[in-house]
Amino acid sequence: QLIIVSLSLVGLLALMFGSLWHVEPDYLDPLFTNGNMGLFSATAFVFVAYAGVTKVAAIAEEIKNPGRNLPIAMMTALVIVALLYTSISFVMVGNIPLAELSQDLRPVYTLADKVFGHWAGIAAGILGVVTLISMANSGVLAASRFPFAMSRDKLAPESFGQVHSRFMTPVIAIVITCGIMALVISLFEVEKIAKLASSFKVMMFILVNLCVIVLRETAVAWYQPKYRSPLYPWMQIFGILTGLALLVVLGASALLGASVIIIAGLSLYYTYGRSRVERSGVLKVYGHRPAAFLLYRRQQNRSRAAGQREFPLPANDANLDGALAKHASVITPLFGAERSPEMLVEMAAALAKGNKVQVIHLREVPDQTRLIDVLEDNPFVISLNRRISGMARHREVDIDFDAAVTHDLVQTVQEISEQTHCEWLVAGWNGRQTGNTIFVRNPIGWLVPRIDSNFALFLDKGVRYIHHILVAIRPGRQSDKFILACDRIARFYEADLTLMRVIPPDTSQAAKAELAAKSQAILKHCSVPVRLRVETNADPVQALSTASAEFDLLIIGTPAKENWLDVLIGVNKDRFAKNAACSVLRLTIQTK
Template sequence: MKKLERSLSLTSVIAISIGGMLGSGIFVLPGLAAAKTGSSVWLAYLLAAVCILPAAFSKSELATAMPSSGGTYVYIERAFGPLFGTIAGIGLWLSLLFKSAFALVGFGAYLSILINIDSGLTKYVAVTFLVLILFLNILGVKKVGKVQIFIVSISLISLALILMFGIPRTSAELLDPFMTEGKLGLFSTVAFVYISYAGVTKVAAIAGEIKNPGTNLPLAMILSLFIMTVIYVSVAFVLVGNLPLGELKTDIKPIYSIAKLLGGNYVGYIASVVGIITLISMANSGVLAASRFPFAMAIDKLLPDFMGKIHAKYLTPVVTIVMTCFLMAMVIIFLDVEKIAKLASAFMVMMFILVNACVIVLRETSAQWYKPEYRSPLYPLVQLFGIFSGVALLVFLGSGPMLAIVGIFLLGLIIYYFFGRNATRTGILRKYGHRPALYLLYKRKRNAKINYRNNGSGSLQNLDGRLASNAGVVVPLLGNERSPEMLVEIGAAINKNEKIQVVNVTEVPNQTFLDAMVEENPRIASLERRVSRLAVSQGIDLDFEAAVTHEISDTIHELSNQTHCDWLVMGWNGRAHSGILVSNPIGWLLTHINSDFALFKDDGVRYIGKVLLALRPGRKDKNFIAVADRICNYYKASLTLLHVVPSKMDDETIDKMETNSKKLLTKVDTPSMVIVQKEDDSIGAISRASASFDLLILGTPQKDNWVDILFGTGKDKFTEKSACSVLRLTMRDH
């Protein structure tokens, strides 16, 4: 099967993104929005763009990490698991469905300008055209999509002409008062018009077809958002500056009204035609996108199988298209236009809150497969702003939309209970989340399936004892080590003369079959050759294996259990904390592994001749000195034991500490010395001292503030400031 060709340029992606936003947000919504806040409606559009910016950054990052995944539904499912995937799929389906229904209501209003239709019948005219859209989608008429760029171009030209002639005629009297309902009215309007920008992230679903997606995808989203913000703000300003608020607040065809005012009846008719083709095109693309969510959920076994059926001749998901159009018809007939807009905004706000949360979960857990080409700036502040502002917007939308969202969660729980609870996939949060994040949501599965390749036969096995059962040290290689050989050497230095088990572990998403990944890999073959050569040259008794897994932490945990090792030695990026809500795999292992645990941060030092052991208060000096002595013996290095004490400590206590430390060092074989340094800034003191050494050995740090505790985002400051390589030891009570 051929991969999708990356053929979309930056210009094409911007056009697609603008097409996703241009529609009911400007052709229908401004009048209803102005009724809520007055002439400040233009400011509401501007603030809504600011609130949606974090979602654009987050979705850009997620799309470049999963360029062929197909959008928000998959991102949420991978981060949070099938339960939230079910809720997200329903929420996305309904948000697009309501947005498309809203466009059709506006379409009926614009059509009534050209054809004499009673205002009470416009809804039924919209439903009639919805039937046409239904058949277009079932028949899979591809040419409809090819006119999208033409329609977008016509719409933009029409709006530009309105701005050109409307701005000079703006009346200052009509702009007063600025806020008719105060700040509360303004912020509720921000939430109301939020849906206008929802299409900015649609291009994430086609990331696999974009040239240089790591650059072009986020750039296209930001540029298209900027362009549409200018258009929305400017058009809203022209509308409130030219049309009396009393007329505008009930007008769901404001572009016709302003065009007629500026150019007369015929210009108004032309604007109506532009509105009709823009809104019908938007409704058609909305049905196309919305119907795919329940279809994808059925394929993933989260909905009944019959929803995943496709037409034998036209190859389209007939069942979900009919379901989508039927529900749209009910929405158009039974809900008023303002409720439709509010519900569409509410569901989209909920989805973007989850999108921002996805980035936090995937970043903090450090999933091995999560390697986005683009990373959101100002992480995690941008994502936290997106989450908190989203929650605030939901509150401002009122009780109705909030109850609807609660209903979506309950419906998702019911559907998951009946169809999705046996799904084999798990989310990243399920693997590494802690109890507050998992309470009432997940139950951790043990004995996760792991595929394993023995370097002798190459056959598939479970981790069933073919590993070296007498290994004193296990060294998992995750592919991000600066020098795998150096990490193996550190493991050999810590070892007490038993065998070393080296295992290259590859983590893949739950949606990827393990069997498909356990083929001979040239990179793994090269790694095995290099490690084997090191073993021969250094006289290390070593066994090398390779494993593919869905759950890296459980795999490493099982490795240590099966080998009954004394030490687990891993590469490290300096992340210190395992948060309450989420943790990285290392954070999880720190609290679950049964063996001693060494984390090595490689600073590029190849030859270790001087070792600095900096002990923190409360450590068992004897145990740490014994490990440091083994390392110094291996490298024929000298050892310096450093105590950094508060400047107010008295000399008698310092002398006693120095005497005790020298006594401990009499039992080591390597050249050694003790330094006791008075310094209130222990981080700075150790940092300065490390400049004269090749390896700094530390114990496990303590958590320090609530942000670190909640999200596990902290760095070990001693490690971060060190001028040499660092080995951080976590030693159990023996």
Template structure:
């Protein structure tokens, strides 16, 4: 079976991770000012603290299971294929809808450059999607090079505006700091939480990262630090240069900031940077989201062809094409802005499941679970992440919560179609404190197997017996040797 090649270096991995988050600063700060006031910079900082447990937990999980698929793989191994299917479908939809949102969101910055109507905007978004699709089909190495250029331009532009905006900073514009009290501030944190959702996205392409045991945790931690620094200082300069009443409904705040400091020339530059940054998010989004159906196809939880790799380009072309097709449908037919925000609620829930997965895998003492990176301050970091995630979910509103149940239902339906016959079970079933709930069914299955004098098929692709060499980090490593 062909495997994905490890071609992503540490700088390239950081670029993919940062590129998936930079778009947040180009769209969200103005709307967040309408929720919490000039404390938007502090809301960015608190949101970063709330996301840190997910980063540490996912870093640990990724070094124990450095395979493409990310959260889907971790939850599937900890809780079983049913929850893995739900997680994979939910995160796949979340990422692809955010990619569609980024492509359609180009319109706000395209208006700065050219006059386009609604139909033209969708056409441009589809053309951009086609270009990104080709980049992903031809190989991650090419995606890495493109991503590095785009992220570098965006970061340099934002750092420049931080220094330029500091000279015209007016502290009087910061009043009031909290426009709607503590409840408004927490709502602002919950709203901005989606800005950091891409920080752990790189784990979905773990199978393509060089030296993943070291580079995966480094990528996520460094990316979170870099993007938090940019978010906080850009937001502070923003509210110190522009009145809150102007920002509260502005969906292109970076253009507004650039124009207020340097006139129309700077505004035009912001338009260009905004367009390429939103393209960057779509680029990294397609790269990461296509790996979910790829991993699920390999595990026979979705049609098997999705788990195949091109012999020529060594990329999962069927998974990339399927993902891009759904993004195209979303661009054409759906109100992707609202759907992307609703899907973000499910991503918060998945971060909670990541933290629960670390607890399950550690407490069950699964023999194969031996991550090279271990989350510090366990389990307090995970408990904080779970509790803060629950609080933020409640402040996102009813519709995002309903969308969570909808994705659960869709994942359950797909599991019934493709995954119900799988032989695997999660660690919590095999080793956990809840295993007694499954003893009856397991004993019946074992008795049936004995009567038929057949043996359990661990993996249909395995044709040889592989000895334990002492360095395997997970059972999946044995299958792919």
């Protein structure tokens, strides 16, 4: 394969450079015979020619270090192929009259024959045939891996996964793939096959772009790619929109054919695979309606949702007993990306009022991964338990630590909160508003408005010692319970409390006096040193950001509502949290 590809590249490069000196400028005028729409139509038609760039992804598990090598290989191949295709097309159009070229079924031979002579044309023809055989071989290699993988995941008959004893290749999958390819080639014209293949590829890339958005916005814990697409999400949105436009250009017949293939795949899943697998798609778990269903799926399939086990640690040194505290006041799930788990757990202890804190390290794995295969002694979890236990002894707080592996992060956190009857759920935060979008939801963002307990999100900015706390009450979120929670945290850290109110420059004196009076009334509930700070500023974010430099912790409430942009794309940052100079704790007090 490597030898044939190398010979093809050398032959095409020689043909390109040799033909470049014979280009007739008159043949290139006009540049686009059918205008910009003609260019767009040609792009849609030849889209399948670039499909080979992504074929290698089908054999990713057979490649060394695929997280690094695959992106480099595909990007490099894309650049080389694009330059080569456009260059060859340029010299063809520049050397062969358009009327002749449009009727020519062997343009590479014609170009070589015209520029280098008869024998060069014969050699180019032979090389072209060998190259096509090589392309067919790589196509079979990639295509056969799909039924092979499907059989391994029980989505196709097990026979598709049989491997040849000598060559270690999925022989049955290869034979069936070749048979289907031969059937399609014998029944359809080349032009129709090209349109069908292009439309199917375009559909596939649309779905791939959509999948990237879904995986990122749901923040699935097991989705940790080594390569991340730049310009997210605009690159993916551009790919989806242009893909839809290409489908329109390809026409109804191509779209219908690709749709038939998709329907056939769905039929196979619902008639064969669905009853044999227990896997759930990301949208099924984190989408709006399915997620609402999960809220009421109480205590079902718990053994599938969370796998727990006892770690072999000394009895006086660990709490990893696999059993959750039944009446923990605060639940703190750890997902592995926290800047300082000890600081997060300490913040949870501050809200616990001296009661038990249940800390659980959660690891989400794909549905195809058996939980029993990942339930092993994890040095990171053992270290985490040791550090949190040390913090608990130092602070003299009651903390229970455990670990779980799950296929469904949302359901697991939901069931843990129900099982322990907690008052607070405290989690790490990256500063996003809620992680909600129209189509998908971040698991934490999904839980915030639906769990029965109060919710706290902690954005750790590296502040270790807390002596001065700044409280900012958002408009429409004034609550005595909110201030009492702030007071509880201040007592835990023996810190002072400052309530900051920002008012517009045009606020009347009467309104200022009324705001001050209400604020003082709220502060009467506090048992720690408190003071009121009223500032006049047209930009509350800027005022709060400047003031936060004087404090160690900023406590804010949940926004009363989000704007349409937050809901549409779900990527907007909480501006107060983003611009704060200190760590931020956002409290959501349930009123029901």
